[in-house]
Amino acid sequence: MDSKCIHPLLEDNSPFIPKLQRIVERFKKALLNVEIKHTFYVISKLTHERDHVRVILESNVGDEILHEFLSTQQRSYDNRMHTQQRTIGAKLNRLIAQTSAYYDATPSLNEKAVTNATNLSVPIEMQTLLSLGPKFALPTNERCPNAFYHFIADIESILNQSPDKSVQDRNRCQVVTHIQNHLARNKSDSYQAPVQKFCEQAVKITRRFLAEHDNVIALESDKGKRMVIMYREQYDTKMLALLNDDTYKVVPRDPTSKFQTHNNNIIKRLLDLHLIDAPTYRKLKTTTSICPRIYGQPKAHKPDLPLRPVVPNMTSPTYHLSKYIASILKQSSRGQFNITDSFDFVNHINRVTLPQGYVLVSFDVVSLFTNIPKDLVIRDIITNWDDIQQATNICLDLLLEMVEFCLDTSYFCFRNKFYIQTFGTAMGSPLSPILADIVMDSLLHTVNRLVPYPMPVLKKYVDDLILALPEDKIHEVLDIFNGYNPHLQFTVEKESNNKLPFLDTLITRHEDQTLSTSWYSKPIASGRLMNFHSFHPTTMKINIASNYIDRDNNQTYDQSPITTQLSSPVSQPSSCHQHSSTTSPQHQMDPNSINSATANMTSAPNSISIQNPHLPTQTAYKSIPFIPQLTTNIAHCLKIDYPQVKDPVPITHH
Numbered sequence: 198m199d200s201k202c203i204h205p206l207l208e209d210n211s212p213f214i215p216k217l218q219r220i221v222e223r224f225k226k227a228l229l230n231v232e233i234k235h236t237f238y239v240i241s242k243l244t245h246e247r248d249h250v251r252v253i254l255e256s257n258v259g260d261e262i263l264h265e266f267l268s269t270q271q272r273s274y275d276n277r278m279h280t281q282q283r284t285i286g287a288k289l290n291r292l293i294a295q296t297s298a299y300y301d302a303t304p305s306l307n308e309k310a311v312t313n314a315t316n317l318s319v320p321i322e323m324q325t326l327l328s329l330g331p332k333f334a335l336p337t338n339e340r341c342p343n344a345f346y347h348f349i350a351d352i353e354s355i356l357n358q359s360p361d362k363s364v365q366d367r368n369r370c371q372v373v374t375h376i377q378n379h380l381a382r383n384k385s386d387s388y389q390a391p392v393q394k395f396c397e398q399a400v401k402i403t404r405r406f407l408a409e410h411d412n413v414i415a416l417e418s419d420k421g422k423r424m425v426i427m428y429r430e431q432y433d434t435k436m437l438a439l440l441n442d443d444t445y446k447v448v449p450r451d452p453t454s455k456f457q458t459h460n461n462n463i464i465k466r467l468l469d470l471h472l473i474d475a476p477t478y479r480k481l482k483t484t485t486s487i488c489p490r491i492y493g494q495p496k497a498h499k500p501d502l503p504l505r506p507v508v509p510n511m512t513s514p515t516y517h518l519s520k521y522i523a524s525i526l527k528q529s530s531r532g533q534f535n536i537t538d539s540f541d542f543v544n545h546i547n548r549v550t551l552p553q554g555y556v557l558v559s560f561d562v563v564s565l566f567t568n569i570p571k572d573l574v575i576r577d578i579i580t581n582w583d584d585i586q587q588a589t590n591i592c593l594d595l596l597l598e599m600v601e602f603c604l605d606t607s608y609f610c611f612r613n614k615f616y617i618q619t620f621g622t623a624m625g626s627p628l629s630p631i632l633a634d635i636v637m638d639s640l641l642h643t644v645n646r647l648v649p650y651p652m653p654v655l656k657k658y659v660d661d662l663i664l665a666l667p668e669d670k671i672h673e674v675l676d677i678f679n680g681y682n683p684h685l686q687f688t689v690e691k692e693s694n695n696k697l698p699f700l701d702t703l704i705t706r707h708e709d710q711t712l713s714t715s716w717y718s719k720p721i722a723s724g725r726l727m728n729f730h731s732f733h734p735t736t737m738k739i740n741i742a743s744n745y746i747d748r749d750n751n752q753t754y755d756q757s758p759i760t761t762q763l764s765s766p767v768s769q770p771s772s773c774h775q776h777s778s779t780t781s782p783q784h785q786m787d788p789n790s791i792n793s794a795t796a797n798m799t800s801a802p803n804s805i806s807i808q809n810p811h812l813p814t815q816t817a818y819k820s821i822p823f824i825p826q827l828t829t830n831i832a833h834c835l836k837i838d839y840p841q842v843k844d845p846v847p848i849t850h851h
Contacts, residue, residue, distance in 0.1 A: 303395040304329055304730050310723035312497045314427040315413060323406055326399040327415055327424040330725055334732040335400065336393045337824050338383065344822050345376070351821040352831065355839060358819075364838050371834050379827040392730045419494035419505040421721040427495065427502065435504045436493050436611060444567055445616045448608070452615065456606045457486045457514035463599060464518065472591050481521055487512040489625070491609040491616070498721035506567075508609045508625040515603045519628035522599055526631045528588035529581065534641045535634070536658045539700045543714050543752050546702075549654055549665070551710040556668045557654065557697045560678060560687040562637075565660040566629050567621035568684045571604055574622075574632050577639045603628050620684075633659065640681050647677050662687075663699050702752050716749040734823050 254263055306321065310328035313319055337344040352372055356365045389397075407413060414432060416425050439445075461482050468478045489512055493504030510516045536542045551557075562568070575597060578585065582593055589596070607618035607626065622629035637657055645655065654665035666674055671689065678687045690697070695706045703717035718724070727733065727741050821828060 302730075303391050304333075304728050307723060307725060310423050310725050312418070312423055312425045312495075312502075314425060314431070314495075314502055317410065317413065317426075319426060320402050320406060322395075322399040323403040326396075326403055327426070328723075328725070329728050329731070330422060330424070331417060332731070333728055334823065335396050336732050337822075344824065348822045348824060348827075349376075351819065355819045355821070355835060358839060368835060368838055372831055375827060375830050375834065379824070379830075416493075416495055418497035421497055421719070422723045422725045423497045423721075425495040425497050425502065432493065432504075433612065435502070436491075436506075439493065439504060439506055440491075440611060440616060444618060444620045446619050448615045448617055450615065451488050451610070452606075452608060452617070453486050453488045453514060456608070457483055459602065459606075460514040460518055463602065466595075467591070472595075477521075481517045483514050483517060486514040488615065489513050489609045491611050506624055508607070508623045510623060510625045510627070513606075513608075515606050516627065518599065519603045519626055522596070522603065523628045523631045525589045525591075525596075526578075526585065526635065529584040530631065530634060530638075531584065532634065532638065534638065534655055534657050536656050536700075539702055539748075540751055542656065542658070542700060543702060545656070546654070546704060546712050547714060549712050551653060551665050551706065551712070552651075553710060554667050554669075555653070555665050555710070556671075556692050557704060557706060557712075558664055558666055558671055558692070559690045559697060559699055560662040560664065560675065561690070562660040562662075563686045563688060565633055565637075565685075566624050567618070568686075569621050569629075569633055569636055570682060570684050571601070571620075573636050573639070573682065574600065574604070577635045580639065581635065600628070600632075630659070636685075640678075640685065643681060644674075644677055648674055658700060661699065663697075663704075701748075714752055716752045732823065732825065734828075 251267075254266070258266070304325055306325045307328040310330065311324050313324075356368055356372075359365055407415075412429050413426060414429050416427065416432070417423075418425050461484075464473070464478055464481045467473045467481075468475070473481070489508050489510050491506055491508045493506055495502040495504055510519070536545075578597060578600065579593065585596070586593070591599075603626070604622060607623035609616055609618075609623075622632055637660070641655065641657065641662075645652065650667060650670065652664055652666060654663060656663050664674070671691065675687060675689050679685075692706065697704050697706075698717050698719065701717055702714045705713050705715070707713065726745060727738060729738055731738070821831070
């Protein structure tokens with residue numbers, strides 16, 4: 198069916214043509230489904246007739262004659278089936294070969310996303326694979342069963358949401374059937390898409406290269422979404438230089454057991470004092486703690502690639518206790534100067550008109566987390582106790598003891614040596630951001646009183662500040678900030694040509710002192726979001742593109758549609774000019790998907806689910822690994838008995 202015959206019904210350039218195209222595509226699929234169902238009906242009918250004829254033959258013909266006849270028929274059937282399979286297979290391969298160049302394409306190299314700090318020649322396949330980033334999903338198959346192990350474990354977590362064992366068993370059987378059919382179908386299907394072949398080859402080449410050069414490592418940079426290839430010895434030297442600072446102290450043995458015992462004693466006291474309930478006690482108690490391992494992320498935008506230390510605290514004894522304390526402090530944090538995100542900042546700044554002689558500047562704290570003095574944390578918690586005690590029934594002394602314990606037990610290991618952080622808060626602890634926020638709030642309140650002139654703009658996002666100051670008073674204010682505490686030191690960035698970047702926006706100060714914003718990407722950015730060839734749900738890829746477009750539209754004061762940038766290389770919105778030259782080749786987004794996404798950005802329908810009154814109605818969010826076709830089939834099969842379970846990234850048919 199050709200959709201062109203319907204287009205004359207609409208005016209030229211009608212906004213409903215894309216909608217009509219989607220209706221026609223759905224009709225084609227529906228018609229194909231009817232044909233398939235009819236074919237199965239015919240097969241079933243012929244099978245029934247065959248069985249009936251066989252019964253008649255068995256009752257009228259001898260066994261030897263019947264056996265010879267059936268064998269002859271089976272050989273004839275097998276020969277015709279083999280010939281038909283070859284014909285259909287050849288036709289399928291021709292159709293695949295005739296598919297558009299986009300679907301036959303493989304990921305291309307994003308040179309900005311890979312920094313080679315060695316003098317080795319790195320294979321182009323390895324560079325391309327690394328440029329895709331750690332969030333690129335590789336294809337799954339039965340030879341790599343790890344994805345299926347996680348898949349089954351997550352399915353079991355969903356099945357356990359129902360208290361009815363019969364419901365669990367029924368759905369478990371359906372899931373097993375789907376998995377078996379999926380494995381059998383993939384085993385019989387020898388075709389591999391070009392992107393699958395590329396991924397398998399690139400992974401093999403990368404593993405072989407790293408095995409042959411065991412002195413080379415690949416790391417993700419701290420900013421810019423880049424991958425850095427460097428020598429292991431160079432990495433170790435930089436890490437040891439960081440750890441030789443007075444901030445860290447070597448300890449002779451692993452203190453995990455001692456810290457775990459102390460942590461559980463504090464939690465037991467909270468339970469005995471009836472300050473927490475039994476479920477919270479079980480959640481905060483830990484018995485399987487492991488010493489965290491520090492690692493460094495190269496700062497690829499700086500010369501000599503200095504490292505940013507990161508300590509993943511998920512396995513430490515105090516991780517859950519730190520999260521619990523952070524949840525209490527967050528409830529009481531008012532954040533007068535806080536910016537929640539760039540959208541909040543844009544809504545605020547676009548309404549501001551600066552006094553004459555004022556300019557915008559940004560202050561940045563040097564290594565905020567590792568430079569927060571413990572005495573400032575304690576002092577500021579005491580100062581804000583009237584607000585904090587509204588969120589907890591824990592007394593001040595006990596809360597301070599818990600905070601000090603979490604600060605004093607910031608530890609990690611590197612190359613079989615154990616270190617304790619003697620100053621500041623750990624990069625990676627869930628308690629660090631809120632403590633930094635409390636200290637910075639106190640600093641800004643103090644500085645705001647000390648500065649002798651009004652500051653119409655004074656906002657912060659973690660360790661980044663933006664201020665509006667008289668042009669000749671910038672360094673005077675900077676000295677006030679740096680005089681607050683010797684450990685908290687600030688650097689300044691001034692306007693350039695009346696423009697100042699902040700977060701992912703570019704602020705422009707006009708001649709009449711009004712401000713406007715536009716979307717901004719830093720020069721260090723690789724331009725990588727997610728390559729469209731990644732084996733993620735199509736809905737997720739389209740949502741990424743839609744959010745990218747939405748971010749530009751909402752952060753640009755003088756709105757211009759970003760869709761022009763994505764469809765035409767000639768006309769581009771100014772706010773995305775830096776990104777426009779790299780969006781298409783690096784992300785390789787399907788233009789049809791983008792057009793569909795942009796057409797539906799303002800009219801996306803609400804999802805509707807059928808509720809079973811005999812099941813819990815409280816929504817539970819569960820995710821399962823995405824395996825093409827299999828995940829979709831199982832997600833739809835579980836909807837009937839588990840309507841209350843939602844996927845954070847909904848899976849839909851395409």
